[in-house]
Amino acid sequence: MESFLKLNINNSRLANAFLLFALLFIGVHVFAAVNTIKVDGSSTVFPLTEAVAEEFQTHTKGKVRVTVGISGTGGGFKKFCRGETDVQNASRPILTSEMKDCAKNKIRYIELPVAFDALSIVTHPSNTWLSQITVAELKTIWEASAQGKIKFYDQVNSKWPHIPIALYGPGPDSGTFDYFTEAVNQKAKSIRGDYTASEDDNTIVQGISRDKGGLGYFGLAYYEANKDKIKLVAVQKDEKSKAVLPSPQSVQNGSYQPLSRPIFIYVSEKSLSSNSAVLEFSQFFLKNSILLATEVKYIALPQTVYSAFEKNLMDKKFGTAFGGHSEVGIKIDELSKRTLTQ
Amino acid sequence: MRKSPMKKDKNRNNIMAKDPILAKHNKTEKLIKSKNIKDQLFYLFGFLILVAASFILFALISDLFIRGASRLNFDFLTHFPSRKPEAAGILSAWVGSLAVMLVTSSVSLVLGVMTGIYLEEYAPKNIFTFLIELAIVNMAGIPSITFGLMALGIFVYQFNFGQSILTAGLTLGLLVLPIIIVTTREALKSIPNHLREAAYSLGASKYQIVRDHLLPYSSGGILTGMILALSRAVGETAPLITIGALTFIAFLPTPPIQSTPPFVSFEWLWDGFTVLPIQMFNWVSRPQEEFHINAAATGAILLMLTLILNAGAIWLRYKFRKRYHW
Numbered sequence: 001m002e003s004f005l006k007l008n009i010n011n012s013r014l015a016n017a018f019l020l021f022a023l024l025f026i027g028v029h030v031f032a033a034v035n036t037i038k039v040d041g042s043s044t045v046f047p048l049t050e051a052v053a054e055e056f057q058t059h060t061k062g063k064v065r066v067t068v069g070i071s072g073t074g075g076g077f078k079k080f081c082r083g084e085t086d087v088q089n090a091s092r093p094i095l096t097s098e099m100k101d102c103a104k105n106k107i108r109y110i111e112l113p114v115a116f117d118a119l120s121i122v123t124h125p126s127n128t129w130l131s132q133i134t135v136a137e138l139k140t141i142w143e144a145s146a147q148g149k150i151k152f153y154d155q156v157n158s159k160w161p162h163i164p165i166a167l168y169g170p171g172p173d174s175g176t177f178d179y180f181t182e183a184v185n186q187k188a189k190s191i192r193g194d195y196t197a198s199e200d201d202n203t204i205v206q207g208i209s210r211d212k213g214g215l216g217y218f219g220l221a222y223y224e225a226n227k228d229k230i231k232l233v234a235v236q237k238d239e240k241s242k243a244v245l246p247s248p249q250s251v252q253n254g255s256y257q258p259l260s261r262p263i264f265i266y267v268s269e270k271s272l273s274s275n276s277a278v279l280e281f282s283q284f285f286l287k288n289s290i291l292l293a294t295e296v297k298y299i300a301l302p303q304t305v306y307s308a309f310e311k312n313l314m315d316k317k318f319g320t321a322f323g324g325h326s327e328v329g330i331k332i333d334e335l336s337k338r339t340l341t342q
Numbered sequence: 343m344r345k346s347p348m349k350k351d352k353n354r355n356n357i358m359a360k361d362p363i364l365a366k367h368n369k370t371e372k373l374i375k376s377k378n379i380k381d382q383l384f385y386l387f388g389f390l391i392l393v394a395a396s397f398i399l400f401a402l403i404s405d406l407f408i409r410g411a412s413r414l415n416f417d418f419l420t421h422f423p424s425r426k427p428e429a430a431g432i433l434s435a436w437v438g439s440l441a442v443m444l445v446t447s448s449v450s451l452v453l454g455v456m457t458g459i460y461l462e463e464y465a466p467k468n469i470f471t472f473l474i475e476l477a478i479v480n481m482a483g484i485p486s487i488t489f490g491l492m493a494l495g496i497f498v499y500q501f502n503f504g505q506s507i508l509t510a511g512l513t514l515g516l517l518v519l520p521i522i523i524v525t526t527r528e529a530l531k532s533i534p535n536h537l538r539e540a541a542y543s544l545g546a547s548k549y550q551i552v553r554d555h556l557l558p559y560s561s562g563g564i565l566t567g568m569i570l571a572l573s574r575a576v577g578e579t580a581p582l583i584t585i586g587a588l589t590f591i592a593f594l595p596t597p598p599i600q601s602t603p604p605f606v607s608f609e610w611l612w613d614g615f616t617v618l619p620i621q622m623f624n625w626v627s628r629p630q631e632e633f634h635i636n637a638a639a640t641g642a643i644l645l646m647l648t649l650i651l652n653a654g655a656i657w658l659r660y661k662f663r664k665r666y667h668w
């Protein structure tokens with residue numbers, strides 16, 4: 001009798017456990033009624049989008065939710081062109097292959113530049129010979145054929161001392177790497193292989209700050225946060241121009257070239273028409289970027305540019321101004337007037 | 343025999359040579375002495391390595407706690423991420439981590455224990471079983487990012503689970519499955535065979551033996567596997583980024599208990615999420631020092647969360663083990 005009772009209890013316990021487990025997975029699946037805007041893409045744009053998303057949620061008093069992911073510009077475009085996300089963060093313009101993907105799924109988009117990203121060339125604070133460098137010299141140091149050959153500073157410029165060059169830079173997965181190679185070596189992703197690469201810019205800062213012959217590049221925000229550890233180098237575009245240090249002024253007026261570029265968000269047409277909050281969010285983004293970009297240590301675009309693109313957004317001007325490839329030395333003022341391609 | 347000043351010694355040697363027992367004894371003594379020295383050296387070596395390893399671990403953990411100390415407070419746990427480092431918190435991240443771990447542990451426990459029992463108690467020893475066992479051993483060595491890619495194809499797109507807590511839980515559940523299977527099998531193996539035979543002799547069926555004897559006796563070992571599995575799963579980032587875990591999310595999953603009937607909701611399984619290691623990774627890569635402090639504090643809390651999960655499992659194991667003796 002006793003064993004019979006025990007068996008019963010055991011059985012019901014087992015049954016309960018199974019029931020609970022089944023419930024867990026069968027659980028009625030109703031789509032969330034709360035309005036959600038999905039943003040994904042570049043981690044370079046992330047801090048700005050995070051700031052805008054945070055403010056936008058406060059602004060709409062929690063009626064609209066915004067989520068932001070960091071799949072990278074390429075990974076993000078894959079999702080965006082499948083129609084999975086509403087807004088795409090991009091540290092470079094959309095590429096031809098991604099345009100094709102979007103066209104295949106009938107995803108049209110509005111391209112909106114939201115801030116500047118400036119690359120800074122930095123060196124060890126005790127470095128006395130490098131206060132400015134030309135783009136040609138940068139190319140001599142970084143180009144693919146320099147691998148194993150250019151090892152000392154005096155090989156680049158005879159005025160510089162015979163001290164070994166120790167190079168640091170972002171790894172090949174970052175948009176910063178793509179842009180630097182394109183702007184300096186004139187070919188995206190073409191670079192010497194014998195330098196210390198890291199996907200984490202803070203590691204590059206550490207490396208350069210501990211190496212007397214250190215030289216490297218990364219986003220300007222990382223220099224701003226580590227001013228006491230590293231030294232900024234002015235960049236001279238060509239023989240005719242002056243050497244310019246990156247600063248909000250020199251980036252905004254276009255004199256810090258070729259190492260500054262705009263970063264973008266892409267807004268999906270489908271989301272714009274199906275969810276009114278997406279338009280509201282995009283407008284909010286353009287209206288508040290001046291304030292928020294500065295707050296997250298990015299460089300804002302001139303007010304006129306934001307206004308021009310807000311007009312483009314309202315007029316539903318779809319497509320990209322770049323025709324499917326990255327571009328070095330963009331003049332931000334004329335960008336909004338370009339003809340667009342899908 | 344020649345005479346020499348060393349005669350006495352020689353005599354001794356001769357005696358030793360003549361007395362095989364004494365010689366053997368001496369030899370053994372020498373051997374023991376040399377082995378003892380080796381033993382001592384090995385002990386010292388092992389001890390030094392232990393000290394070095396614990397020192398490094400201790401240094402890393404205390405560095406994490408010291409650096410994050412200023413942010414280790416209640417507010418940090420109850421606030422959402424923010425662009426302002428001093429106002430940012432990890433509410434969505436730790437809730438996300440906990441929710442994902444809940445799904446992971448239920449999936450891997452049920453699947454893993456059942457597979458373990460089948461392979462150990464039921465499966466015939468043939469080529470098919472051998473292949474399954476081989477696959478499980480191999481599965482333990484697959485890099486986690488591969489599980490992420492598989493989950494992206496199967497759970498996210500094929501089954502349409504989306505970038506949800508369910509997808510993440512299933513992915514990590516599969517990732518740790520081999521650990522649970524192997525520990526379950528080891529636990530079952532350690533149960534003396536005479537217990538099974540005794541049960542058979544009393545007329546118990548195989549199912550009854552498994553349910554009433556083998557499962558309760560092996561639960562200690564299974565829980566040990568669970569500890570290992572959860573400790574690994576809680577720190578995984580790569581597969582979750584691959585399936586599309588979010589980075590900024592300023593709301594919580596749907597609460598599991600509702601005020602309206604049927605009062606229980608499983609909607610949270612379908613919600614987007616972020617987890618502690620992703621939040622930490624994001625803050626570490628920011629330029630501002632204040633975010634690095636946040637990252638250190640997040641790391642400290644991740645460690646504490648792992649410790650709490652493990653403490654729970656260890657306590658359960660203790661309760662189970664106390665009950666059975668043989």
